[in-house]
Structures are given as structure tokens and as C-alpha cells.
Amino acid sequence: MEIYCDNAATTAIDPEVIQAILPYLTSNYGNPSSGHWAGRKVKEAIAAARQTVANLIGASAEEIFFMSGATEANNLALTGAIKANDISHVITSKIEHKAVLQRLALHEKAGDIEISYVKLDDFGNVDLRHLENLLDANPQTLISLMHGNNEIGNITDITAIGELAKRYNAVFHTDTTQTMGKITYNVGESNIDFLVGSAHKFHGPKGVGFLYINKRNKIRPIIVGGGQEKGQRGGTENVAGIVGLAKALEVAYKSRAVVQNHVSVLKRYFISNLDDLTIGGITFNGESRSATKGLGNIVSVAFPCLSSGSLVKQLDILGIAVSGGSACSNLADGGSHVISTIYRNPDKEIVRFSFSKFNTLEEIDYIIKSIIRIYQSDRLIEATQELEQTAL
Structure with a gap:
């Protein structure tokens, strides 16, 4: 008997998602950057997927960017936010995903930033009072705190953190890899600047994720060449993956x-x-x-x-x-x-x-x-x- 209970690592693709993906692995194989009918057909599919994701999380389509997954999205958000906002101080926790901690450590080693680690209680919960003290003492701050911890399952109050970020004029990045598809979002009514999701955590395909960038933010790309994703990420789009991500999130919200x-x-x-x-x-x-x-x-x-x-x-x-x-x-x-x-x-x-x-x-x-x-x-x-x- 085989039993799979490691769904925080990855999930099985939903049958509805497989059906949505198949045409883009067979007949609809054009390059979305091509100007002919085959390219236009898949470009339209990407646009529809972008709109679907935006509608589901309360964003606008121009705020959604497709990535290879959460790791790339986190790296782009953090580096982009630090450079674009002249960030000199970052607040995070010691139990964030390594995609966050290692990227921030590289910036600290380069002398770009100083990192403060918010206090956690014995259960791993963020001390919001300590977070506010850190914000009060440090202008030009970026907050990077995940919504749901991938190992111990803790849910962080990102609404309260967003309110603190607004009060102290801080930039707020949150990794929602474990909560996307399980908890509803309306980023249009939040104070989140950057939000990350990954398809294979909510019964979509591997190798595709998305980054929400609030339209008040402008960041430079890490991967250049080709101008895809409105210049935010170069490289031919993973069309089947993008279509699968949107369908998986749609199914997740519906059920x-x-x-x-x-x-x-x-x-x-x-x-x-x-x-x-x-x-x-x-x-x-x-x-x-x-x-x-x-x-x-x-x-x-x-x-x-x-x-x-x-x-x-x-x-x-x-x-x-x-x-x-x-x-x-x-x-x-x-x-x-x-x-x-x-x-x-x-x-x-x-x-x-x-x-x-x-x-x-x-x-x-x-x-x-x-x-x-x-x-x-x-x-x-x-x-x-x-x-x-x-x-x-």
C-alpha cells in the first residue's frame, strides 16, 4: 500500500488541471512571442490565465507576473524591492524559507542591508510588538514574513503586519506558498507589496509560480533578454504551466x-x-x-x-x-x-x-x-x- 502524506512538499495534479494543460502540450504549441496565429493563440491563453489569477486574489492583471516557481519569485521580489526602494534594513524571521533567508544573507554580505530577526514565541509565532519596535527604530525597512510556515504550519497575521508596514512606511513581502489556494486573498484591500505563490502546492504543475507586485512598486528584473512578462522576466513563457497554474487556483478556490x-x-x-x-x-x-x-x-x-x-x-x-x-x-x-x-x-x-x-x-x-x-x-x-x- 502506498500513501502520500507529503503534500506540503508537492501535490498531485488535479485531473481538471491535466485536461486544461493537454492542448498546450499538443496542438497549441506556438511561441507566445511570435506574431502569427499560433503565437497569438497561446499569448491569449497566458493573458486569460493572468486575468484569472488576478481576479481570484483581488489584483489587477498588470500586477501578476509568472515565474518558474516561488524560489525565483521570492528572489526577484527581495532583490527588486531592496534596489528600487534604497532599502537599508530588512526585518524577517529565522524560520522563513531558505529562498528568503539565503537571498537576504547575500545582500547583507554585500553590505546592502542590515537584517533584524523578529522575536518568536515558543511556538514560533511572530512577536508583533517586537516587530513594531524594530520598525520604529529603523526607517527604510523591508518586512519579509511568510503567511504559512511550511514545516510547522503556523499562520502569521499578515493583515496586522500589513497595517504596521503602512503605519511605518515599510515595504511588505510575504511568501504565501503554503496558504495560496487554502486561504482567500484580496490584495487590493491589503497593504502587501509583494506576494508569492507556487502552482505545485495547490495541485498544479511543477516549475511555475507567480509574483504579485503591487502597482505602486517598480522593480528591475533579474532575468533579462526577450522582454517577456512586461519586461519583468525574460525567457519564453511556460505556457502549459501557466495555464495549469490558473486552472489549479480556480479549482482550489471553487472547492x-x-x-x-x-x-x-x-x-x-x-x-x-x-x-x-x-x-x-x-x-x-x-x-x-x-x-x-x-x-x-x-x-x-x-x-x-x-x-x-x-x-x-x-x-x-x-x-x-x-x-x-x-x-x-x-x-x-x-x-x-x-x-x-x-x-x-x-x-x-x-x-x-x-x-x-x-x-x-x-x-x-x-x-x-x-x-x-x-x-x-x-x-x-x-x-x-x-x-x-x-x-x-
């Missing part, structure tokens, strides 16, 4: 309430079953246990270490795909920077389970039974080892 209810039921059922286990020592990371402060599809769990190896690998052997945040005694050596920031217990293994509309309660039952089986086997191994040592 959002039903899907969110479904994954929330799965999450509650999973947590309830974990609570009933007699393994002992199971805890939850960040706000992933919460129904209101954490994303409905992510549960980050700290398990007692196995003597027989990694729980993630044992689950993989049984056909269950999940993500490992940090292995036992490995928080400082190649482990998750998110987990090591908020959680310091080397006697636990961190496992992230992330669900989608395609998961079922029957799969949750199989996962729970598999965890029980793994720990029972591990205890038997430990007992055998103890007997052998006693005999010696």
Missing part, C-alpha cells in the same frame, strides 16, 4: 470550503489517534496541533527516537511518504533550521505529515497502525539487546 473541511477532519482524526497511542513522549511542533493558528493540512510531530533507525525511513519502507524535519541528535548537523530555532530536544525525531483532498481516513488508520507496529518492533529489538547484554 476551498469542502477541501478545507476534509483535511481538517483528517488532521483532527490523526491527532486524536496519536493522543491515544501508548508510545509516550509524543509532542507537536509550533501551532500544527491548533485548528485555528495552524494550517489545516500540516501536523509536525516530535516522536521518541527509535533504536532501530529513522521513523521516516521505516514509514517509507511500509509505503508511507512523509517528511523528516530533524533526525535524532541531528538538530545542529544538517537538520531543519525551523525546528532547531524553536525546538531543542535531541531525543526526538521530527516528522511532518501533510494532507490533501486526496487522502482518506482509511489511510490515517493505516499510518497509525504502522507507527504502532514500528514502535512495537523497536521495543522487541531493545528487549532482545538487553537480554543479550545481561547474558554477557
